Amino acid sequence: MIRSLIASLFVSALLCACAQEAPPEPPQPTFIAEGRPVSLSDWGQLAVGGGELVLGDAVTPYQLATGLFTDYAQKLRTVWIPVEAGPAGYDPEGAFDFPVGTVITKTFYYPRAAGGPGYVARVDGDGMAHFDERRLDLEAVRLVETRVLVRREAGWEALPYIWNAEQTEATLARAGGFVDMILVSEAGEEALGYVVPNVNQCAGCHETDTTDGLGVRPIGPRARHMNTDFEYFDGVANQIDHWSEQGLLADAPAAEAAPRNVAWRGELPLAGEALDRAARAYLDINCSHCHSRTGPADTSGLYLEAHEPTGPHLGICKLPIAAGRGTGNRRYDIVPGASEDSIFTYRLASVEADVMMPELGRALQHDEGVALIAAWIDAMSGGCG
Amino acid sequence: MKHFKIALMGASLFALAACGGPEESRDVSGFDREYQNTLMNALLDAQPGDVIEIPAGEFIFERGLSLTVDDVTLRGAGMDETILSFAEQRQGAEGLLVSGVEGFTLENLAFEDTVGDSVKISDSTDVVIRDVRVEWTNGPSTDNGAYGLYPVQSTNVLIEGAVAIGASDAGIYVGQSENVIVRNSRAEYNVAGIEIENCNNADVYGNVATNNTGGILIFNMPNLPRPGAGTRVFDNDVYENNTGNFGHAGTPVASVPAGSGILINSNDDVEIFNNRLRDNRTAHVIISSLYTSGYEDLGVTEDFDPYPETIYIHDNQYEGGGGNPDGLELQALRVALFGPTGRLPGVLWDGYMDEDKMVDGALPDDLRLCVTDAEVLNADAPNGFSSPQLADAALFDCTHEPRPAVELDL
Numbered sequence: 001m002i003r004s005l006i007a008s009l010f011v012s013a014l015l016c017a018c019a020q021e022a023p024p025e026p027p028q029p030t031f032i033a034e035g036r037p038v039s040l041s042d043w044g045q046l047a048v049g050g051g052e053l054v055l056g057d058a059v060t061p062y063q064l065a066t067g068l069f070t071d072y073a074q075k076l077r078t079v080w081i082p083v084e085a086g087p088a089g090y091d092p093e094g095a096f097d098f099p100v101g102t103v104i105t106k107t108f109y110y111p112r113a114a115g116g117p118g119y120v121a122r123v124d125g126d127g128m129a130h131f132d133e134r135r136l137d138l139e140a141v142r143l144v145e146t147r148v149l150v151r152r153e154a155g156w157e158a159l160p161y162i163w164n165a166e167q168t169e170a171t172l173a174r175a176g177g178f179v180d181m182i183l184v185s186e187a188g189e190e191a192l193g194y195v196v197p198n199v200n201q202c203a204g205c206h207e208t209d210t211t212d213g214l215g216v217r218p219i220g221p222r223a224r225h226m227n228t229d230f231e232y233f234d235g236v237a238n239q240i241d242h243w244s245e246q247g248l249l250a251d252a253p254a255a256e257a258a259p260r261n262v263a264w265r266g267e268l269p270l271a272g273e274a275l276d277r278a279a280r281a282y283l284d285i286n287c288s289h290c291h292s293r294t295g296p297a298d299t300s301g302l303y304l305e306a307h308e309p310t311g312p313h314l315g316i317c318k319l320p321i322a323a324g325r326g327t328g329n330r331r332y333d334i335v336p337g338a339s340e341d342s343i344f345t346y347r348l349a350s351v352e353a354d355v356m357m358p359e360l361g362r363a364l365q366h367d368e369g370v371a372l373i374a375a376w377i378d379a380m381s382g383g384c385g
Numbered sequence: 386m387k388h389f390k391i392a393l394m395g396a397s398l399f400a401l402a403a404c405g406g407p408e409e410s411r412d413v414s415g416f417d418r419e420y421q422n423t424l425m426n427a428l429l430d431a432q433p434g435d436v437i438e439i440p441a442g443e444f445i446f447e448r449g450l451s452l453t454v455d456d457v458t459l460r461g462a463g464m465d466e467t468i469l470s471f472a473e474q475r476q477g478a479e480g481l482l483v484s485g486v487e488g489f490t491l492e493n494l495a496f497e498d499t500v501g502d503s504v505k506i507s508d509s510t511d512v513v514i515r516d517v518r519v520e521w522t523n524g525p526s527t528d529n530g531a532y533g534l535y536p537v538q539s540t541n542v543l544i545e546g547a548v549a550i551g552a553s554d555a556g557i558y559v560g561q562s563e564n565v566i567v568r569n570s571r572a573e574y575n576v577a578g579i580e581i582e583n584c585n586n587a588d589v590y591g592n593v594a595t596n597n598t599g600g601i602l603i604f605n606m607p608n609l610p611r612p613g614a615g616t617r618v619f620d621n622d623v624y625e626n627n628t629g630n631f632g633h634a635g636t637p638v639a640s641v642p643a644g645s646g647i648l649i650n651s652n653d654d655v656e657i658f659n660n661r662l663r664d665n666r667t668a669h670v671i672i673s674s675l676y677t678s679g680y681e682d683l684g685v686t687e688d689f690d691p692y693p694e695t696i697y698i699h700d701n702q703y704e705g706g707g708g709n710p711d712g713l714e715l716q717a718l719r720v721a722l723f724g725p726t727g728r729l730p731g732v733l734w735d736g737y738m739d740e741d742k743m744v745d746g747a748l749p750d751d752l753r754l755c756v757t758d759a760e761v762l763n764a765d766a767p768n769g770f771s772s773p774q775l776a777d778a779a780l781f782d783c784t785h786e787p788r789p790a791v792e793l794d795l
Contacts, residue, residue, distance in 0.1 A: 322558075329634035
């Protein structure tokens, strides 16, 4: 009894201290060439304190044109390249060629909701709510996990860190884990069993080419995903132009000359070319890390990168191969004009482990994404004979 | 073609109606719940060359396991002693996913009741699966996971002494792989017992396939990165594969008639010999093109060859079977040709041949369908099944050079 009383006094004293503490100075980022630091703070990419998360010195935040859905999580993405390492090499198709020493982070978080520490708000996926001028307001958000991708001599390594309930530190969790929360929206509350992937599951998405033996690598920092505006603290700029100016990227063309996926953030309804471009951008970022000609899902013969032509390999009247229960008793991946007969919408809407697509990274349905793909399929003409 | 399709649809409806409620799954309430994290961490921290021993016991896994390290052995204490149950799996599309490794051995353990595929191994070389059981303990059910043992896009694959039960697609499935041996294993109560799909150079021998919908399938499917050819199926016991088709509509195996022993679809260079085929109620051997697999030429890329060619079927033993084929159309055909108590012959052929390759009305010798141990029923699918009949024995009276054995240095 006395011990627990003392303990609780101690905790409240700590909380008081937190509330009065000044936000930390931007930390100094570090490249750690070997080993697996137990604490995220060792990397110096971001620091928390005084009710804020602040980015490290010279750490650059970025966002993707159309983002990957992860259970309506908000995502703060950053990149840092040691000055002496030089810029990343531009690539019109694949991920930029980052030098050894590069550290990329992605912090998954939710706006807090009334109800208690486990209650978080559902807002449109993959935004950056409450991020402003290099800092994130921790009074307003709940940090869940931060994933680190570090470019070492031998290649990229992926390290997942989970934030503690007190939001004071994130600790290495190579085996991943579950974080149970309540997601609150206008429609009500729903249980969210948020899954932090283990490091092998990181590879399940990030090994986008299983043929070159190079293992995991970044997915988002490709020209077509990066070619969009970002609100930097000193003004709005295109990210490719900004990276070139800042010495983060070499040999890139001007943004107008680079490939560009449309920026889709849940807007519906759409029609015509706008619908087609949004759907292709959505499939590209959500699916093509596996469903490409080199990715782990090339076993299926379904290729969803933005540049793939229309036809069977895009799913049009394509038979499933190893879908099992995932077919939902539907015959083709896409039946033009009939989303209700298409395997695409069945698997995108499912939350069953062996049916859902993507296989990893979500426990909930992305309502807006399913609606987008359904509208895209329904707008096609032809049918499958 | 239409009629055959109707027959197949009838067959699957029949099958679903015939399938009783699933049995109960194994009770896992007494299983260990702590060990799962130990094994997950051991797989993450594995170093090349490691042998990870799993003790005897019954263990719950709530998440799929995965391994990406070369040359690891994962070994239990026996397929009935070390049981990994995924009955309460919350995440992961497989029980175990091994990807991109050079060298992997899995032996002496069981995977039960995975939510999706049981053991998937992709993009790997030198894979050995020995004395492993994969099972859905509730028996055949459309709600079971698709594949039991599932190596895909791999090179040098040996599966031996395995047991696969209850998969809603294939119990033992090797896809898009090179140099494959499946031997001395047992597959029962799956939709497809053993399936070799889009593989090159495969041997399937010494196995038992029984109580599946189809016993052993040698398939080539369109729209995949690689076609396959070259399989031997020999010395297998393939009997009573009469379980109603419980596959998912839309999957390739969902159109397999119940009572199929060995089924070749669109695959070339297949030798089937010395098997013991018994009491498969539709046909002991079916040779079909893509056109009668329930899949027309819709959505198929142009470079795909839909015709089975260079087929050599000889020296098999046939007993019973063919007396109660799956589907009303095949039943009507049986009665019309062979009388009310008659049987379909040992081999059923859809009748498709590639007209473009014919010389003077026949396939060149090296592409022929050779059947020297049974009568062949030509279903006459190219003419809308208008005049099915026993084929002229001379059409099939030929031989091919025996295929060489698959050599694996594992």
